[in-house]
Amino acid sequence: MTVTVPGPTLGVVGGGQLGRMLAEAAAPLGVEVVVLDPTPDCPAAPVARDQIVGDFDDPDAFAEFAARVDAVTFEIELADADLLARVADEHGVPVDPAPETLRTIEDKLVQKRTLADAGIPVPPFRRVDDADDLRDALAEFDAVMLKARTGGYDGRGNVPVSDPDDAEAAMDAVGGPAMAEAFVDFARELSVIAVQGDGEVRTFPAGENVHEEEILRETILPARTTEAVLERAEGVARDVLDTLSGRGVFGIELFETRDGEIQVNEIAPRPHNSGHWTIEGARTSQFEQHVRAVLGWPLGSTRLRCPTVMTNLLGTVDEPRPARLGNVEAVLGDPNASLHWYGKAEVRPLRKMGHVTVTGDGERDRDANPLAHARELREAVRFEHPDE
Template identity: 75%
Template sequence: MTVTVPGPTLGVVGGGQLGRMLGEAAAPLGVELVVLDPTPDCPAAAVADQIVGDFDDPEAMAALAARADALTFEIELAEPDLLDELAAEEGIDVHPSPDALRTIEDKLVQKRTFGDAGIPIPPFHRVDNAADLRAALDEFGSVMLKARTGGYDGRGNVPVTDPDDAADAIEAVGGPAMAEAFVDFERELSVIGVRGDDEIRTFPVGENVHEAEILRETVVPARTTDDVRAEADRVAREVLSHLPGRGVFGIELFETTDGDVLVNEVAPRPHNSGHWTIEGALCSQFEQHVRAVLGWPLGATTRRSPTVMTNVLSTVSEPRPARLGGLDEPLSEPGVSLHWYGKDEARPLRKMGHLTVVGDDETDDVETLLARASELRDGLRFD
C-alpha cells in the first residue's frame, strides 16, 4: 500500500469516548472520521462527523459505509452480520473482522474458543437456569456469574457463593450467562495488542487496579516479575493469533498467586487500560488502531517512561449536567495530562475522563506516580 495524505475517511460504529480519542489520533494523520451513534452530539461529535442512528439500523449503517473508505467499531454492540453484509455489498474493508466480534461479544463463545486453542483460562460453566448455576457452584465452590453479552464495568457480573441465591443471580444478570470459577489472583494485568497485515505488536504489560468491578488505575510497568510480564505478553500474542482482522485488542489477564497467567476477557477495540499510551508510549493505542484498520504501517509500542492512568468517575448521587472542578492543581503540574470525554450528563460512577501521570525517566517509582495520580484525582469535584 502507498500511503498519501490527506488520507481516507474511517467510519466508526460508536461515538463514545473511544471514538472521540480515535478522532483525536486520526486527525494528525490526515484521516477524517465519521461515527454512527444513537446519542445526538455524542462525545466523538466534537472531533468527527456524526450520523445519528442505532447500531443495528441497516439504513444508518449503509449511510456510514457510503461515507467511509474503511469501517471499524469502538463498541461490541456493533452487529457483525450487518458489517459482513456491508463488506460484501459495498466492497468496504471492515476491521477487526466481524468474525472476531462474533467470538468476543459472547463471553461463553470467547471462553470456548480460547480453551479449545489451549490458551490458559479459568474454569467455566454454561448457565441457562438456576440448576446450571447450582451445578457450577458444586463444581467450583464460588463463581462470578457473567451475562454472556452486553456487560461492562461490573454490569452483568454477579458473584455467587450460596446455591440458595442462584435464582436471584440469574434474574440479576438478565439473560443467558456463564459461571466462571473465582480465581485466586495476585493482580490483574492487561496487554494492549495490535494486529497489522502480517505482524503482531504488543505494548508493555500494565497492571490494573479495580474497585467494584470498575477500572480505577492502570500502572505501567506492572508491579510484577520479569517472568510474569514475559508470560503475559506470550499469552496475549497467542490470543491475537486466534482473532482475525487488523486492529487493536485489549486483553485482560489474571496473575494467579502461583505465578500463572490466565485470560479474563478480551475487547476487539482500544481499551480503557490502554489510555496510558497517549502520553506514555511512542504511538498510542488509538493511532495504532487507525493505522492497522487502514492497512498502514504500525507504530512503535515502546514505553516512554513509567506511567499511571487513573479514571475520573462521576461522584454524583443522581444524574445531572456534567461539570468538573478542582482542575487547577493537575493542570499546573508537569507530567500530568487531563482527558475530558465531553459527556453532557454525570451519572453515579460514570467514566467522565482520565488523568495520566508520566514519570521524568526510568528511575521514577511507579508507587510514587500512583499515589500522586490518586491524590490529584481525589481533588477533583463534580460541581
C-alpha cells in the same frame, strides 16, 4: 492500502469516548473520521468530521455510513456483526477487526470456548441458563463470577456468587443466559494492549489494573511483577491474536495467579480503558495504532516512555444529572499530569467521565511509579452541577 496524506476517511461504529479519542488520534495522520451513533451530539461528534445518527442495528444508517467512508472499524461491541459483514460484502468497504471476530468476542461463553479450544489458559467455566445451573456451578467451583453472555460492560453484568441461596437473585441481576467462571484468587490483574497490523504484531508492555466494584480505577506501568510474568503475559496475548481475525487493537485482560501463571479474563476487540496510559506513556498511543492497523499502515513503536499511571474519573452522584468538572487547575498546573475529558453531557453513578494520566521520571525506575500522585489528583478534582 497506499499511505497518502491527506488520507482516507475512517468510519467508526460508536461515538463514545473511544470514538472521540480515535478521532483525535486520526487527525494528525490526515485521516478524517465519521462516526455512527444513536445519541445526537455524541462525545465523538465535536472532534469527528461528521456523525450519522442511527442505531447500531439500523441497516439504512449503515448503508449511508458505508457510502461515506473508505474503511470501517468499531469502538463498541454492540455493533451489529451482520451489518458490518454487509458493509464489507455488499459495499466493498473493508471492516476491521473482522465481523466474525466480533461474533466470537461479544458472547463471553463463545469467547471462552474459542480460547480454551486453542489451548490458551483460562479459568474453568461452564454455561449457565438458570438458577439450577448456577447452583451446579457453585457445587463444582465453590465460588464463581457470574457473567452475562452478552451486553455487559464496565463490570455491569458481572455478579460474584458463593452462596447457592443467592442463585435466583444473581440470575435476575445478569438478566439472561450467562456463564459461570471459577473465581480466581489472583495476585494481580494485568492487561496487554496488542495490535494486529498488516502482517505484523506488536504488544505494549503489560499494565497492572486496579478494580473496585468491578470498575477499572487505575492502570500502572510498569506492572509491579516479575519480568518472567511480563514475558508470559505478552506471549499469551500473542497467542490470543492467533485465534482472532482482522486488524486492529485488542485489549486483553489477564489474571496473574498466585503461582505466577497467566490466565485470560476477557478480550475487547478495540482500544481499551486500560490502554489510555499509552497517550502520554508510550511512543505511539493505542488509538493511533488502531487507526494505523485498520488502514493497513505500518505500526508505530509500543515502547514505554516512562513510569505512567492512568486513573479514571468516575461519576459520584446517586442519580443521572448534568455535570462539569471543577478544580481542574490541580491537574492542569501539574507538569507531569494530563487531563482527558470525554464530553459526556450527564454524569451517572460510576460512569467514566474522563481520566488523568501522571508520568514519572526515569524510563524503568519502578520506585518512580507515580501512583500516589495520580490518586491525589483524582481526589482533588470534583464534579460541579450547573443547576445548583
